[in-house]
Structure formats: structure tokens, C-alpha cells
Amino acid sequence: METAKTVPFFLLSFFILCFLALFSHAAIFDSITQGQLIRDDDRVVSHGLNFELGFFSSQDSRRRYVGIWDDVPGRSVIWVANRENPIEDTEGALTISKDGNLVILDGKNYTVWSSNLSISIPRNKSSKAILRDNGNLILSSISNSRKLWQSFDHPTDTFLPGMILLVNETKGEVRPFVSWKSADDPSPGNYTMGLDPRAALQIVIWEGSKRRWRSGYWDGRIFTGVNMTSSYLYGFRLNVNEDQTRYLTYNPLNSSEKVRFQIGWDGTQRKIIWEEGERKWLTVESEPYNECDMYNKCGNFGVCSLSSSPTCTCLKGFEPKDWDQWQKGNWSGGCKRKTPLKNEIEASNGTDKNVGEDGFLMMKGLKLPDFVNLVASSISGIDVATENCENHCVSHSNCTAYAYVNGIGCMIWHVELVDIYQFENGGNMLFIRLAASELGSSSKKTMVVIIVAVMAGVICLGLCVWLACILQRKRKGGNNEDVPMFVTNKSRGSSVDVSGSTEFSLEATNQLSGPEFPFFNFHCIAIATNNFSEENKLGQGGFGPVYKGKLRGGEEIAVKRLSRCSGQGLEEFKNEMVLIAKLQHRNLVRLLGCSTHEEEKLLVYEYLPNKSLDCYLFDPDEQKKLDWKKRCEIIEGIARGILYLHRDSRLRIIHRDLKASNILLDENMNPKISDFGLARIFGGNQNEANTNRVVGTYGYMAPEYAMEGLFSVKSDVYSFGVLLLEIVSGRKNTSFRDKDGSSLIRHAWHLWNEERGMELVDPTIRDQAPRRKALRWIQIGVLCGQDRAGDRPSMSNVVLMLESETMVLPSTKQPLLICMSSSEDKNVHMEEPLDVSSNGLTCSMTLGR
Incomplete structure (x- = not known):
């Protein structure tokens, strides 16, 4: 018996000793001493176990590099030594040579990389390398601890907290960060990132020698050319040494946060943070983020705006250099002045007394143009405020614009204005020099x-x-055939026929104030829809039927005829017109015009041949046309449309009635959000509102809205979550009434929580759907459908979750509150607070165990 007990103990001891021996061979803590060899299978580990140094290979490659990476799952390499000269086998070694340099030797003892110290170490002295917990590899003298070399001074593609970027205006651009060649090849790639210190400091990404993106100017707090709400802007600091040299650093607001900035092989700069709870790296910011972030997207004197259509327009007083290319969507040629400035006229033709003095056009909310010149902080002892800045611009004939920015001062442009971005929020004010005639008061x-x-x-x-x-x-009572067809907006390029039109907005404009709208003649709309015949009927909305029509010119339209008893009166009618007329986005339906006649109210939309999403999604024969890829595109398109309404449009808009029947599909099956009759405009600082008139559709209403009349952007997020799960499952929300949770969201949560999420996916596409992505999207749908509004993500985060497969998703809570109609989902609009026992609505609270 004693022998039997001794054997297991002996084996256990043997395995422990073997493990310790192996570990002692593989892991070398903290430092490298002179003459010590770090072989291919050795690792140097920082004192706090944050970083490791050693040899690595990229995927499917035998080439060996020496690098530093974080000591977490997924190993992200933050520095590479011999990226231009890899070793082709595993016989290499890292050591400190006799002259004190860090060197990498191949199997034949040839040096393939060296730290190349500018100061040699005496023979009787020695040096030592230490890997710090911030990822910095430092080579220093043992005798006096003087720092001789550090990896932070020679970065590859990653900027870490603690790094110092020197700013030297005389030396010009500095590009210390160079991307990898590909995702698996650490050799130098096509993109570089660094600082342009000329005039006001800014971060720039280059593709070869061309600019790809820039951060805008540093004003002492933030970089002004990036979205003002971006959290990563805060933490940068411009410091000054005793010798007056300047340097840029970054330190996170939370000192315990693990963060890094990286220029990717695809030319995208990303801010990446470590999510301790999920044990994953998470990308939280990326630049360039959208098409307007791309450098000089609209050419010189052009303005890029995501909320305008087209995206690029010329500044006031300017016109496209090449109209043909501009109309084709090629805006790179930029714009030119319509009217020359006074000094230009005088230079070519002499003095003209009839020419007025040049003036300045003010534009707000801009990413200021590139290549600025700064004016000294004072002129003749007077602070250069806005007025003095304007005088300075006027006094220079080649000045094209000026701006005054707190923290920077007076900014002058003497060249063509390059890379202008019109923000929805934030941005700076720019004054553009124009001829007097262009300003309208010469x-x-x-x-x-x-x-x-x-x-x-x-x-x-x-x-x-x-x-x-x-x-x-x-x-x-006259003949309908003699009535002119319609009156449209000239800006759409359509002909205008108002002769004899008795319906042209006379009645409507007395009742509807605001922007100009295209008004159609009611009688001609009746003719176009065959007097609103049943065969022209496309469907029945919550506020009335929708008909297909065809105008005299052959243009097909969709006409929404508001029911007199629908509950949508003149206020809702006006609301929908005002909203849609101001909205321009590829995922929003386009309003062509409207019409009123006595008690009739019509909305005229672009005709979308594929009708609404529910016609395909819930029809067993038609849903086969929606494969997995198309459903993903539809979900992403809807999300971008809602994000535009919530954040990027001129107005902050809550739709309040998102559902499959309100998502129309164009000829390419691209989604367009429609039906804005219930939408509400929020003020800039308004986040939540209350109403005693609960409107919307059962099954899509957020609990706080259905029960208390409280609505916010998170109400739309809830509706989007239901819609997302419907698209993935191919089933209506109400079809799960008899399941375990009485709602699609609750049913989805149970399947996802029990790791049976794939059972929710529509069987017609289940084999096409990548398991990981399908489960991720189900989780996003459940997140959007959380009971508490505060637990739901914003639409900006939803879009980021959908587009990024690496972003860590928050944990979900079990849905408890269920509000479902006892019959098919239907629109409701009530003048009193919602009664849980009326209108066929049943509500229950499921308590957790």
C-alpha cells in the first residue's frame, strides 16, 4: 500500500519539476544582460506580466521576427525589431553585443538588426535591457543607469501611453508609425501616421506621399477636425521641455485603462482598449470613419456633408470646375470662383469703380481647411481677436479665408481651401472671402x-x-381632364406647370407654414391612381391606404391617402412633410410632394417596386428571395437610417413606429424607412419626452412607452431590436405569443442563453448564416430589446456592433416585462394614458427566480 501511494506522489513531483525546468528555460523575467542569449523559444516577460518580448511568426509563414506583444489572449504585437530583415529559420538569437548594442543574430551569427547606439559603451562598462510594464524596451548603462536607447523612440505601427512624439516645426512632418504590409506581414506597409507641426499641430495619415486623413488642428484640448463627441480626443497633451522643445503625449483619463492607437495595414487608425470583463481587445474609435473623413473628398473649395445630397457641394460663390464629372459623382476636381475678387480684377483690367469691396461669408460647424498660417498673437500690441483677424486677411490680397479659434488664435489661408467637412455638431467658424456681388450687397x-x-x-x-x-x-365642379398635372420643386429638375392651377397650395399654404413644398394637383393624383381604384392599391397603412400612380410624364409614384378617421390630422400631415422634406439619406424614403383638397390629404412618395419588407419576410414563397447576405444588408441599412435620424440629421428625430411594413425596398432590395407621421423632433439637449397620446404598433413599442408614455431614442432602439430578430428569424413578433416568453425578444433570449440561438434563424437561410455572426446579431437584437431603456445601446453603438466583429458586446439581462396585443399587431393612438386592460392589450410581469 505504501508503494502504491509513493508512485503517484513521485510522478506528481516529477511533472512539477519538469514544468519548472521548462518554464525557467522559456521565460526570462524582466531583463537581458550583456552576453546573454535569448533563443527562439525564450521569452522576456515584464515585471507586472503585461508584455512579453521574443520571437514570433506571422500566420502561415516561417519567417521569424523579434517583437513585443501584450500578455493576453489573442496576442497583439505592438513593436517589431527586424521587420525589414526577418530570419528564415528558428536558429536566431537576441543579445547585447560587446559594444553595448542590442542585436539580433541569425543562425550563422550574422547581425540582422541592431539598436545602432550613437554613443559607444567603453569596454570595461556594460549595458542591460529591461522590458517595462508599459511595453517599452529600454537599453541602459549598468554603471550609471543612463538610458542609451528605447523602443518607444523607434515605434512600428502602435502608439502607446507614455510615448513621446517630438514636435519640431523646422524639421516639418514626422512619420514615426508605419503600418504592416498586410494583416499577417509585419514588414513596412503603404500607410504612415504622424504629426504635421506646421502652424497648428495635427495628426495625419499618409498613403505613400498623399494625405489620407487628418485630425484637424490642436486647440490645446482636442483635435478640432474629429467628431466632437469622440472620447479618445481627451487624453492628448502638448508639453514643453526646458529647452522649449515640444512633444505630444497621451494618457488615458483612467490610469488603469489599457489602451493603444494603431495604424492598420488597411490605412485605418484605431483606438483599441482592453475589456477586462470579456478578456478581449475592443476597437472603440476608427479614422477615417466615413466618406467625408477621406482627405479632400470634394476637392478644393468643396464641402463634404453626410446630411446633404449629393455628399459634395461647392462653397457659396463657387461652382464645379468640371460639371460633367461633378454630376457623375467625381468631385475630386473641386470648385472654382464664380466671380473673381476685386484685387484679381484690378490686377488684370485695372481699377474698376463699379466693383464693390470684397466681403466675407461666415460658415459654421466646419472642419477647418488644411495648410493654415498662424498670425502672431498680437498686432501692434492689440490682441488678434476676430475683428483684427479679418483686417489682417483684408490687408493681404492673396488671403482666401480666416478663422479665429480659442487656443489657437488667428488663422489665415493664402491658398485654395482644402479638405472641408461640414459637421452636424461641433466644428469651427470659417470666414470665406468672396466678391461683393456674391454677397448680395455691393x-x-x-x-x-x-x-x-x-x-x-x-x-x-x-x-x-x-x-x-x-x-x-x-x-x-369643372372637368378634371383640364386641370394641370402637378407643381414640383425646380430643384428636382422637373418642369413647372402652374397655369390655371386652382389647387396650387392656396388652401395648403394658408394652413401649413414652413419650407416650400412641391404641391400636386389633387384631381390629377386621382387620375394618376385611376381614382384610387382597388387594383392600384399597394397596401393599407395605419393611417390610410397607399396607391400606385403614374403621372403624365410616365413617372411612377406611391400615394398615401390619409383616412379621415385615421387619427392623423393636419398636424401629423404637416409633421410628416416637414420632416421628410428636410431629411436626405439613402435609407430614408424620398418625399416627392403633397396635395390637399377640402378634407383630403395626400402624400406623394417615390415608387419603390418591391413594396415593403413584410411582404417578403413573412411570406413563405417570397422570403426565399431574402438570403442571409441580403438580410444583413437590410439590417445594416435600417440601422444607418435610424442613426441618421437620431444623430446625423439636421433635426434629432424619434420615429416611434419602426416595423417591417414601414421599411420599403427599392429595385435593388435596399431598405428605406418610411411613414414619419408619428415622428417627433427633439431639441439639441432633449433626451426624453412624455406624452398622454400613446401611438405606434403593439409588439414594437418599448415598455416604458406603452406603459408610461415615455419615449426617447431608446424607444426606436427597442423597435429596431424586434425588427432585427424578425429579419433573422423570418417570423412575426406575434407568432411567438404561445412560446415560453410570449414575445420574440424573450424567446430569442432563452435560445441564446441556452446556446441554442441557431434555432431562431430562419430555416431557409440557416445553412447560409455563419454561426458566429448569426449568434452575435441575435445578441444585439436582445440587447436592443432590454426592458430598461438605460440598458439598451445607442444606435451609434448598435451600428458599431453590427459593423465590427471584434467589438465585445455587453451582457444581456433576461427580459421580464411583456406587453403584447391579444390579436394581430395593430396601430394604436389614444388620447388618454394607456390602460393595460383596454384595447385588447395584455401586460404581464414575469418575476425572476
């Missing part, structure tokens, strides 16, 4: 002419309105 004589013209126009308009009233009375 002289008193011009003002007199304008006043006279305006007065004449007012008189003519009054006469037209008077005549229109008379004609309208005479035409009532």
Missing part, C-alpha cells in the same frame, strides 16, 4: 434695385393669389 444702388424688385414681386404675388381665388371658385 452698393447702395444695388440695394435700391433689390428693394424695388422685392416690392414688385410682393404686389405681383398678391395679384396672383387674388386671381387664383377667383379661378378656384369658378373651377369647382
Whole structure:
């Protein structure tokens, strides 16, 4: 018996000793001494176990590199020594040579890389290398601990907290960060990142010798050309040494946070943080983020705006250099002045007394142009505020624009204005120099002419309105065939026919104030829809039927005829027109016009041949047309459309009625959000509102909205979560009423929590759907459908979750609150707070165990 007990103990001791021997061979803590060889299978580990130094290979390659990586799962390499000269076998070694340099030797003892110390170490002295917990490899003298060399001074593609980037205006651009050649090849790639210290400091990404992206100017707090809400802007600091040299550093607001910036092989700069709870690295910021971030997207004197259509426009007073290319969507040629400046006219033709003085056009919310010149902090002892800055620009004939920014001062541009981005929020003010005629007030004589013209126009308009009233009375009961077809907006390029039109906005404009809208003639809309016949009916919305129509010119339209008993009165009608007319996005339906006649109210949309999403999603025969890839595109398109409404549009808009029947599909099956009759505009600082009129559709309503009338952007997030799960499952929310949780969200949570999430995926696409992505999207849908609004992500985070497969998703809570209709989902709109026992609505609270 004693022998039997001794054997296991002996074996255990033997294995422990073998493990310790192996570990002692593989791991070398903290430092390298002179003459010590770090072989291919050895590792140097920092004192706090944060980083490791050793040999590594990229995927499917035998080439060996010496690098530093973080000591976490997934190993992210942050520094590479011999990236231009790899070793082709595993016989290499890292050591400190006799002259004190760090060197990498191949199997034949040839030096393939060296630290190349500028100061040699005496023979009787020695040096030592230490790997610090911040990822810095430091070579120092043992005798006096003087720092001789450090890896932070020779970075590869990663910027870490604690690194110092020297700023030297005389030396110009500095590009210390060079991307990998590919995701698996650490040799130098096509992209570099660094600082442009000329005038005001900014971070720049280059593709070869060309600029790809820039951060905008440093104002002492942030880089002004990046989204003002980006958290990663805070933490940078520009410091000054005793010798007046400047350097840039970054330290996270939370000192315990693990963070790094990296220029990827694809030319994208990313901020990556370590999520301790999930034990993963998470990308939280990336630049360039959108098409307007791409350097000089719209050419010189062009402005890029995500909320405009097209994306690129010319500054006021400028026009495209090449109209043909501009209309084709090639904006790189930029714009030119329509009218030359006064000094340009004088230089070519001499003095012209009829030419007024140049002036300045103010534009707000901009990423200021590149290649600025700074004016000294004072002129003749006076601080250079905005007024003095303007005077300075006027005094220089080649000045094209100026700006005054706190923290920077007076900024002057003497060149063409390059890389301008119109922000929705934040940004700076720019004053652009224009000819007097472009500003509309060149002289008193011009003002007199304008006043006279305006007065004449007012008189003519009054006469037209008077005549229109008379004609309208005479035409009532007349022949519909003689009524002109429509009146459209000139900006759409359509013809305008108002002759004899009795319906042209006379009634409507008295009731609807605000921007100009294209008004169609009601009788012609009736003709176009075959008098709203059943065969032209496309469907039935919550506020009335929708009909297909065809105008005289052959253009197909969709007409929403508001039901008189629908609950959508003039206020909702006006609301929908105002909203959609101001919205421009590829994933929002386009409003062509409207029409009113007595109690009739019509909205005229672009016709989308593939109808609405529910026609395909819930039809067993049609849903086969929606494969996994197309469903992903639809989900992402809807998410981008909602994000535009919540964050990127001119107005902050809550839709309040997102559902499959309100998602229309164009000829390419691209989604477009429609039906804005219930939408609400929020103020800039408004996050939540309350209503005693609960409107929307059962099954898609957020609990706080259905129960308390509280709605916010998170209400739309909830509806999106339901919609996402419907698209993935191919089933209506109400079809899960008899399941374990009485709602699609609850059913999805149970399957996902029990690792049976693939059972939710539509069987027609289950074999196509990548398991990891499908489960991830189900989790996103459940996250969006959390009971508490505070537990739901914002749409900006949702879009990031959908687009990034590496971003760590928050944990989900079991849905407890269920609010479902006892019959099919239907629209509701009530003047009183919602009664949980009325209108066929049943609500229950499921308590956790």
C-alpha cells in the first residue's frame, strides 16, 4: 500500500519539476544582460506580466521576427525589431553585443538588426535591457543607469501611453508609425501616421506621399477636425521641455485603462482598449470613419456633408470646375470662383469703380481647411481677436479665408481651401472671402434695385393669389381632364406647370407654414391612381391606404391617402412633410410632394417596386428571395437610417413606429424607412419626452412607452431590436405569443442563453448564416430589446456592433416585462394614458427566480 501511494506522489513531483525546468528555460523575467542569449523559444516577460518580448511568426509563414506583444489572449504585437530583415529559420538569437548594442543574430551569427547606439559603451562598462510594464524596451548603462536607447523612440505601427512624439516645426512632418504590409506581414506597409507641426499641430495619415486623413488642428484640448463627441480626443497633451522643445503625449483619463492607437495595414487608425470583463481587445474609435473623413473628398473649395445630397457641394460663390464629372459623382476636381475678387480684377483690367469691396461669408460647424498660417498673437500690441483677424486677411490680397479659434488664435489661408467637412455638431467658424456681388450687397444702388424688385414681386404675388381665388371658385365642379398635372420643386429638375392651377397650395399654404413644398394637383393624383381604384392599391397603412400612380410624364409614384378617421390630422400631415422634406439619406424614403383638397390629404412618395419588407419576410414563397447576405444588408441599412435620424440629421428625430411594413425596398432590395407621421423632433439637449397620446404598433413599442408614455431614442432602439430578430428569424413578433416568453425578444433570449440561438434563424437561410455572426446579431437584437431603456445601446453603438466583429458586446439581462396585443399587431393612438386592460392589450410581469 505504501508503494502504491509513493508512485503517484513521485510522478506528481516529477511533472512539477519538469514544468519548472521548462518554464525557467522559456521565460526570462524582466531583463537581458550583456552576453546573454535569448533563443527562439525564450521569452522576456515584464515585471507586472503585461508584455512579453521574443520571437514570433506571422500566420502561415516561417519567417521569424523579434517583437513585443501584450500578455493576453489573442496576442497583439505592438513593436517589431527586424521587420525589414526577418530570419528564415528558428536558429536566431537576441543579445547585447560587446559594444553595448542590442542585436539580433541569425543562425550563422550574422547581425540582422541592431539598436545602432550613437554613443559607444567603453569596454570595461556594460549595458542591460529591461522590458517595462508599459511595453517599452529600454537599453541602459549598468554603471550609471543612463538610458542609451528605447523602443518607444523607434515605434512600428502602435502608439502607446507614455510615448513621446517630438514636435519640431523646422524639421516639418514626422512619420514615426508605419503600418504592416498586410494583416499577417509585419514588414513596412503603404500607410504612415504622424504629426504635421506646421502652424497648428495635427495628426495625419499618409498613403505613400498623399494625405489620407487628418485630425484637424490642436486647440490645446482636442483635435478640432474629429467628431466632437469622440472620447479618445481627451487624453492628448502638448508639453514643453526646458529647452522649449515640444512633444505630444497621451494618457488615458483612467490610469488603469489599457489602451493603444494603431495604424492598420488597411490605412485605418484605431483606438483599441482592453475589456477586462470579456478578456478581449475592443476597437472603440476608427479614422477615417466615413466618406467625408477621406482627405479632400470634394476637392478644393468643396464641402463634404453626410446630411446633404449629393455628399459634395461647392462653397457659396463657387461652382464645379468640371460639371460633367461633378454630376457623375467625381468631385475630386473641386470648385472654382464664380466671380473673381476685386484685387484679381484690378490686377488684370485695372481699377474698376463699379466693383464693390470684397466681403466675407461666415460658415459654421466646419472642419477647418488644411495648410493654415498662424498670425502672431498680437498686432501692434492689440490682441488678434476676430475683428483684427479679418483686417489682417483684408490687408493681404492673396488671403482666401480666416478663422479665429480659442487656443489657437488667428488663422489665415493664402491658398485654395482644402479638405472641408461640414459637421452636424461641433466644428469651427470659417470666414470665406468672396466678391461683393456674391454677397448680395455691393452698393447702395444695388440695394435700391433689390428693394424695388422685392416690392414688385410682393404686389405681383398678391395679384396672383387674388386671381387664383377667383379661378378656384369658378373651377369647382369643372372637368378634371383640364386641370394641370402637378407643381414640383425646380430643384428636382422637373418642369413647372402652374397655369390655371386652382389647387396650387392656396388652401395648403394658408394652413401649413414652413419650407416650400412641391404641391400636386389633387384631381390629377386621382387620375394618376385611376381614382384610387382597388387594383392600384399597394397596401393599407395605419393611417390610410397607399396607391400606385403614374403621372403624365410616365413617372411612377406611391400615394398615401390619409383616412379621415385615421387619427392623423393636419398636424401629423404637416409633421410628416416637414420632416421628410428636410431629411436626405439613402435609407430614408424620398418625399416627392403633397396635395390637399377640402378634407383630403395626400402624400406623394417615390415608387419603390418591391413594396415593403413584410411582404417578403413573412411570406413563405417570397422570403426565399431574402438570403442571409441580403438580410444583413437590410439590417445594416435600417440601422444607418435610424442613426441618421437620431444623430446625423439636421433635426434629432424619434420615429416611434419602426416595423417591417414601414421599411420599403427599392429595385435593388435596399431598405428605406418610411411613414414619419408619428415622428417627433427633439431639441439639441432633449433626451426624453412624455406624452398622454400613446401611438405606434403593439409588439414594437418599448415598455416604458406603452406603459408610461415615455419615449426617447431608446424607444426606436427597442423597435429596431424586434425588427432585427424578425429579419433573422423570418417570423412575426406575434407568432411567438404561445412560446415560453410570449414575445420574440424573450424567446430569442432563452435560445441564446441556452446556446441554442441557431434555432431562431430562419430555416431557409440557416445553412447560409455563419454561426458566429448569426449568434452575435441575435445578441444585439436582445440587447436592443432590454426592458430598461438605460440598458439598451445607442444606435451609434448598435451600428458599431453590427459593423465590427471584434467589438465585445455587453451582457444581456433576461427580459421580464411583456406587453403584447391579444390579436394581430395593430396601430394604436389614444388620447388618454394607456390602460393595460383596454384595447385588447395584455401586460404581464414575469418575476425572476
